[in-house]
Amino acid sequence: MKYKITDPKYHFITVFDDETGVYVRTGIIKNGRDTGADPFMASFPHLIDVGVMGHCIHGKTGLCQKAGIGCYQNGAVTEKPNMTIDDFRWIAEQCRGRTNQLALGGRGDPDQHEHFEELLQICRENGLVPNFTTSGYGLTPELAAVCGKYCGAVAVSWYRSTYTHNAIRMLLDAGVKTNIHYVLGQNSIDEAIERLERDDFPTGINAVIFLLHKPAGQGTRENVLAPEDPRVKRFFAQIDRDHSFRVGMDSCNVPGAIRFCRNILPQSLDTCEGGRFSCYIGADMVMSTCSFDRKGQYGAALRPCTIEDAWNSEAFEHFRNRMRSACPDCKKRELCMGGCPLMPEIVFCSSEHRKMEQ
Numbered sequence: 001m002k003y004k005i006t007d008p009k010y011h012f013i014t015v016f017d018d019e020t021g022v023y024v025r026t027g028i029i030k031n032g033r034d035t036g037a038d039p040f041m042a043s044f045p046h047l048i049d050v051g052v053m054g055h056c057i058h059g060k061t062g063l064c065q066k067a068g069i070g071c072y073q074n075g076a077v078t079e080k081p082n083m084t085i086d087d088f089r090w091i092a093e094q095c096r097g098r099t100n101q102l103a104l105g106g107r108g109d110p111d112q113h114e115h116f117e118e119l120l121q122i123c124r125e126n127g128l129v130p131n132f133t134t135s136g137y138g139l140t141p142e143l144a145a146v147c148g149k150y151c152g153a154v155a156v157s158w159y160r161s162t163y164t165h166n167a168i169r170m171l172l173d174a175g176v177k178t179n180i181h182y183v184l185g186q187n188s189i190d191e192a193i194e195r196l197e198r199d200d201f202p203t204g205i206n207a208v209i210f211l212l213h214k215p216a217g218q219g220t221r222e223n224v225l226a227p228e229d230p231r232v233k234r235f236f237a238q239i240d241r242d243h244s245f246r247v248g249m250d251s252c253n254v255p256g257a258i259r260f261c262r263n264i265l266p267q268s269l270d271t272c273e274g275g276r277f278s279c280y281i282g283a284d285m286v287m288s289t290c291s292f293d294r295k296g297q298y299g300a301a302l303r304p305c306t307i308e309d310a311w312n313s314e315a316f317e318h319f320r321n322r323m324r325s326a327c328p329d330c331k332k333r334e335l336c337m338g339g340c341p342l343m344p345e346i347v348f349c350s351s352e353h354r355k356m357e358q
């Protein structure tokens with residue numbers, strides 16, 4: 001089914017197909033015509049990352065660390081309660097008819113939440129498509145069947161283990177649209193290039209999505225990729241060509257795609273959507289522009305404050321203003337907006353025009 005959202009404040013329309021996940025946004029509409037100018041933001045988030053997990057059952061075992069992934073949520077050393085059903089329902093009810101998808105996440109695998117199925121059910125009751133990412137470690141055929149009933153797509157983190165392959169197989173067998181989330185850093189870019197060169201990912205998957213490594217939580221600075229690293233160019237050359245599966249990336253990677261890719265339609269690229277079309281709500285009910293805002297610089301506490309109040313808060317506006325005013329002399333400004341306002345070191349740009357206010 002296709003959902004249409006008309007934005008009365010910023011004058012554009014979005015269409016979202018809850019079966020295929022296709023999401024299209026018009027330009028700003030004036031006098032009934034599309035002006036071709038992209039809207040800077042929506043009047044309510046279209047996608048919300050909901051950190052339903054407050055703690056991770058794998059934290060103490062170092063599952064992520066063994067896979068070379070530094071948990072950006074500090075899952076190995078932080079234990080907080082998971083989000084309650086009541087809080088989750090409160091969020092979902094506000095999103096009804098205004099948001100397309102809820103991406104469940106937080107500090108751990110959402111499939112290990114004590115009320116996992118109920119969370120997914122609440123999404124569907126409110127016309128929202130639930131998605132989530134998992135290590136796959138605790139996934140069972142029963143949980144995969146629950147995903148098949150409710151989820152738009154499920155992503156398995158690329159931890160290169162037997163449980164990774166088992167989870168992918170279980171999800172595919174349950175008819176779930178299955179993606180791989182691959183964290184791209186110094187320690188994993190060589191493998192990414194090689195696998196893309198050979199189309200070497202499990203058969204049957206829908207897409208491999210590359211998520212840029214960030215120096216947040218247990219993610220180290222040493223693992224951040226430098227913009228002039230020649231491997232970065234080689235990686236984007238692989239992104240730029242066809243594969244037997246789809247290839248995607250998070251919006252944090254977009255400055256790199258703008259710089260190095262020639263075949264990707266610029267209209268299909270969207271730079272950081274944090275605070276513009278998406279946001280994060282943690283299990284502690286603090287809403288921020290992005291889940292990587294670990295210091296809570298742009299956070300607004302919810303309840304009694306609503307999602308709409310937080311979206312219109314000064315903290316969110318401050319974040320957006322940094323993008324609005326970034327790199328005024330750069331020709332790619334419209335598309336890139338200076339990249340990540342949180343962590344300048346992850347932006348694949350070395351231009352002399354680069355400038356972002358603090």
Ligand code: SF4
Pocket residue numbers: 214251252272273274290291292339340341342343
């Ligand atoms: S704020 Fe930075 S880390 Fe967050 S979505 Fe934007 S680019 Fe990515």
Ligand code: SF4
Pocket residue numbers: 255326327330331332333336337338339347349350351353354355
């Ligand atoms: S100068 Fe700024 S807007 Fe231009 S490409 Fe670099 S980061 Fe993006």
